[in-house]
Amino acid sequence: MSNTIIDIKNITAKYSQKIALENVSLKVLDDDYLGIIGPNGGGKTTLMKIILGMMKPDSGSVTFYRDGKKTDNINIGYLPQYTDIDRKFPISVYDVILSGLKKKLFKKYTEEQLNQVQQTIIDMELEELQHNHIGALSGGQLQRVLLARAIVSNPEVLILDEPNTYIDKRFQEQMYEMLNEINKYCAIIIVSHDIAEIMNNVKHIACVNKSLHYHADKNMPMQKLEEHFLRI
Template structure:
């Protein structure tokens, strides 16, 4: 049975120049694969920031759960739309993935953490590249490394903001296969402008354009969905 892991109630989020979200409610479940769509400036990224704790809502609340019980926090992995990683910085694939793990200040990563990195690199099919500098990678390879960094801590929820950035059609298919496998281990929340890929891969859809409309099924025409979310 699916249990709630994130519950957003009547959230309104504002910036000095505009209201980004108005009276938005949403429940994400522990086995969810939720696609979030909507026009540019409609509030999709603002919703992610609220889930991640990077932005406090002006009104409303957000509650986390573990095993169906209220929790102060949950583990989240995050793949942003644009990364500020410096591709000229002399850091290897292995060390980028390692940076996704938390450790105490001035302490070293332990044997167990290094094993987590090894397993994640294998899972993301990056073993042949683990000692390469990130500046030598293609866009698709870099995106895979950043995805590995997002999941190395074994998150309860994986949050992706436009994961198709930098990657070609061939790797898109591979990435979605990886995400389907990851969904067996954690919930996934993904923002994407690609409605076709959303319909082909996710379980549920949230259409965001200041307000939010939730679809429990992806069994609906793309044209109807486009028409709907553009006029929420």
């Protein structure tokens, strides 16, 4: 039986006096695979920032649950937009993935954590690239590395923000195959403006354009989705 893992109630968020989200409510289940679509500037990224704790709403609440009980926080993996990554930063593939794990200040990573990194590298088929500088990677390779970083801590929820950016069709197919496997042990929220690709892969759809419209059936008519998508 599925349990709620994130409960968003009546969220309103503003930038200065401009409303980004207005009275948005949404429940995410612990086995969910939720696609969030909407136009640029419609509030998709704002909603993700609020879930991640990177931004506080002007009103409303976000409540987390684990096994049906309220908890202060949950383990969330995050794959940011490709454009947020500085490819000139001097760091290897291995170290990028390692940075997805938390450790106490001035303490070394544990043997268990290092084993987690190595297993994730194997699972994501990155063995041959693990010592490469991130600046030498193709778009698809970098996206695979960032996905590995997002899942190395075994998150309860995985959030992906526009993961199709700058990757080719072949890797998109591989990525969605990986996400189907990942969804067997954690919830997934994927943000995209690509309606067709989202509808082919997710379980449920939420259309965000300041307000939010949730659709339990992803097979709804494209015309109805586009109405929400274009509504201002």
